[in-house]
Amino acid sequence: MATLITAGLLLLQSIGTNALPFDNQLNARQSSLVSCLEAGNVPITISTYSNYTEYQESYNLRLSYQPAVITLPVTTDHVSLSVTCAAAAGVKVQAKSGGHSYGSYSSGGQDGSLIVDLENFNTVSLDNSTFIATVGGGVRLGNLALGIYNQGNRALPHGTCPGVGIGGHFLHGGYGHGSRHWGLALDTIVGLDVVLANGSFVHASTTEYPDIFFAMRGAGDSFGIATTFYLQTEEAPAQLVNFLIDVSAVLDSVDTATTAFMTLQNWVLTSPLVNGNLSFGLYTEGTSLTITGWYFGDLSYFQSTIQPALLQGFPTPNSADVTAKDWLDSLLFIEGGSPPGPLAQPLTGYNSHDTFYAKSLVTKNAEPLTQAAVQSFFDYVINTGRTQSESWFTIINLYGGLGSEINQPSNTSSAYSDRDSLWVFQNYGTSGTAAYTQGITDFVTGLNTAITDVQTDGQFSAYLNYLDPMLSKQDAQDLYYGADLAAQLLTIKNTVDPDCVFWNPQSICAN
Known part of the structure; x- marks a missing residue:
C-alpha cells in the first residue's frame, strides 16, 4: 500500500497539466488531480463525461454542488489514491455512501471537492458463527436488511428508508425502530476498515487504532472513509x-x-x-x-x-x-410508503430526490x-x-x-x-x-x-x-457534539488529518 501511495504522489508531481486533453474550463488544480487519478487507473467522472450528472446530482435539490472530480473506486487502493491525489492537489475530499446528506455534504458542501462514491462497495456477508456482518461502505439499508436476513435470519437497528446509505447513517448515530430495543446502528459497529487522510488503510476497533474507532463512530465524515463495516447483528424476531x-x-x-x-x-x-x-x-x-x-x-x-x-x-x-x-414485513410497514417501496435497492442509478x-x-x-x-x-x-x-x-x-x-x-x-x-x-x-x-x-x-x-x-x-x-460550524459542533467532545475530536483531527483533507462546512477542523 505504501508503495502505491508514493507512486501516486510521484505521478502527480511528474505529469504536466497538458498530458491529457481537458475542457478549457477545467482549472489547473483539477487537471493535475485528474492526471494523477487516471495515471493510477482510478475510475472517475468529471463534468465533460456523459455520466457526470447521474453521480453529481444531490438528493436535496435545493443544495446542488459541482464536484471537481468524482471517483468511482472498485478497490481500497483506488480509495487511497483518490485521497492522496486530492490532498496533493489541495482539493478537499468527502465520501458518498447513499448520498442522502440533508446539506448535500456527500457532494462536498461546496463546489470543487473530490467525491469518493462508494457504490461499488456493495457486498453483504454474514459470518454464521459470530453473526458479524461484513458490509461494504456503499450498501443501502434495504439491501443490508435483506442480505443479513436471507443469510442467517439476522437483523440490525437501522433506519426506515431503504435507499439511505450505510456510511453517514451508521457513522453519525443511525436511529431505527429497533433502537430502543438494541441500540443505535452506530452501537453495532465492532470494526471499521478506514482510509485516512495520508492514504493509509487501517482496521479500527476498540483495540486497533482506538482513537480512529472512537472518532469515526459519531464524526466519521471528518476523519476518514469507511470502506467496510463490521456489524454485530441480532436474531430477527419471528x-x-x-x-x-x-x-x-x-x-x-x-x-x-x-x-x-x-x-x-x-x-x-x-x-x-x-x-x-x-x-x-x-x-x-x-x-x-x-x-x-x-x-x-x-x-x-x-x-x-x-x-x-x-x-x-x-x-x-x-x-x-x-x-x-414478520421481520421483513415489519420493515416495509415502518417504511411508511403507500404502497410500501421495495427493500431491494438498485446498485447503480439510484434516482430519488x-x-x-x-x-x-x-x-x-x-x-x-x-x-x-x-x-x-x-x-x-x-x-x-x-x-x-x-x-x-x-x-x-x-x-x-x-x-x-x-x-x-x-x-x-x-x-x-x-x-x-x-x-x-x-x-x-x-x-x-x-x-x-x-x-x-x-x-x-x-x-x-x-x-x-x-x-x-x-x-x-x-x-x-x-x-x-x-448552522455555522461553531453552532453545529456545539449542538451535535458539545464543546468538550468537539475539542477532543479536534485533537484527534490535528493528529491524523492536520490539513483537513476530509472537509465539509461543518466538519471537525481547525480552519
Missing part, C-alpha cells in the same frame, strides 16, 4: 407488533394536544410498562397526527395492556391498524419538555402550520424514557454524545418539484423556536443525521 394509530382528533385544540403529550411524556418516564420492547414516533402535518411503532412482544398483551396505556391522554382514535408481522430544509431538536430525559413549551409547539402546529401552502411534517421519535438501549452506552464510548435523549424532533419542509421558497425555511425554523424560545434552559441539542446546513 414476529413484531406493528401499529399505526390515527389520533388526529387530538389536534382539535391546543389544550387537548398539550394535555395528551404531557400525559404521554410522563408515562414514558415513569410507567413500569415502558421498556426497550416499545418503540414509537408521532407524525403530524398539522391536520393529522398518528402514532406509529413496534412492540417486541405478544400482540394480545400489547392490545390489552400497552395500547390503552399509550393512548390514555388521547381522544378515541379515528382508526388503529395493529397487527403482527427532494427539495427541502430540515431542522432537528433533541430533548433530554433530565430536562423533559415543559407544559409551556409543548403548548407553544402545538399552538404553532395548529394555528400557523395549517396556513402553510408548502408541504411539511414533524416526526417526534421516542429515543429515551425507561429501558431505552439508546441511552445505555456512556457519553465517552464514542463520538456520539446524546446518551440522555428523550424526544428527537425532525422538522421538515419541502417544495417537492416546485421552486423552493424562503417561507419554508422560516416555517421550519419556527417549529424549533416554538420550543426553544419558551424552554430556554432545556439543554437542547441536535441530531447530525438531520443536519442543518444553515
Whole structure:
C-alpha cells in the first residue's frame, strides 16, 4: 500500500497539466488531480463525461454542488489514491455512501471537492458463527436488511428508508425502530476498515487504532472513509407488533394536544410498562397526527395492556391498524410508503430526490419538555402550520424514557454524545418539484423556536443525521457534539488529518 501511495504522489508531481486533453474550463488544480487519478487507473467522472450528472446530482435539490472530480473506486487502493491525489492537489475530499446528506455534504458542501462514491462497495456477508456482518461502505439499508436476513435470519437497528446509505447513517448515530430495543446502528459497529487522510488503510476497533474507532463512530465524515463495516447483528424476531394509530382528533385544540403529550411524556418516564420492547414516533402535518411503532412482544398483551396505556391522554382514535408481522414485513410497514417501496435497492442509478430544509431538536430525559413549551409547539402546529401552502411534517421519535438501549452506552464510548435523549424532533419542509421558497425555511425554523424560545434552559441539542446546513460550524459542533467532545475530536483531527483533507462546512477542523 505504501508503495502505491508514493507512486501516486510521484505521478502527480511528474505529469504536466497538458498530458491529457481537458475542457478549457477545467482549472489547473483539477487537471493535475485528474492526471494523477487516471495515471493510477482510478475510475472517475468529471463534468465533460456523459455520466457526470447521474453521480453529481444531490438528493436535496435545493443544495446542488459541482464536484471537481468524482471517483468511482472498485478497490481500497483506488480509495487511497483518490485521497492522496486530492490532498496533493489541495482539493478537499468527502465520501458518498447513499448520498442522502440533508446539506448535500456527500457532494462536498461546496463546489470543487473530490467525491469518493462508494457504490461499488456493495457486498453483504454474514459470518454464521459470530453473526458479524461484513458490509461494504456503499450498501443501502434495504439491501443490508435483506442480505443479513436471507443469510442467517439476522437483523440490525437501522433506519426506515431503504435507499439511505450505510456510511453517514451508521457513522453519525443511525436511529431505527429497533433502537430502543438494541441500540443505535452506530452501537453495532465492532470494526471499521478506514482510509485516512495520508492514504493509509487501517482496521479500527476498540483495540486497533482506538482513537480512529472512537472518532469515526459519531464524526466519521471528518476523519476518514469507511470502506467496510463490521456489524454485530441480532436474531430477527419471528414476529413484531406493528401499529399505526390515527389520533388526529387530538389536534382539535391546543389544550387537548398539550394535555395528551404531557400525559404521554410522563408515562414514558415513569410507567413500569415502558421498556426497550416499545418503540414509537408521532407524525403530524398539522391536520393529522398518528402514532406509529413496534412492540417486541405478544400482540394480545400489547392490545390489552400497552395500547390503552399509550393512548390514555388521547381522544378515541379515528382508526388503529395493529397487527403482527414478520421481520421483513415489519420493515416495509415502518417504511411508511403507500404502497410500501421495495427493500431491494438498485446498485447503480439510484434516482430519488427532494427539495427541502430540515431542522432537528433533541430533548433530554433530565430536562423533559415543559407544559409551556409543548403548548407553544402545538399552538404553532395548529394555528400557523395549517396556513402553510408548502408541504411539511414533524416526526417526534421516542429515543429515551425507561429501558431505552439508546441511552445505555456512556457519553465517552464514542463520538456520539446524546446518551440522555428523550424526544428527537425532525422538522421538515419541502417544495417537492416546485421552486423552493424562503417561507419554508422560516416555517421550519419556527417549529424549533416554538420550543426553544419558551424552554430556554432545556439543554437542547441536535441530531447530525438531520443536519442543518444553515448552522455555522461553531453552532453545529456545539449542538451535535458539545464543546468538550468537539475539542477532543479536534485533537484527534490535528493528529491524523492536520490539513483537513476530509472537509465539509461543518466538519471537525481547525480552519
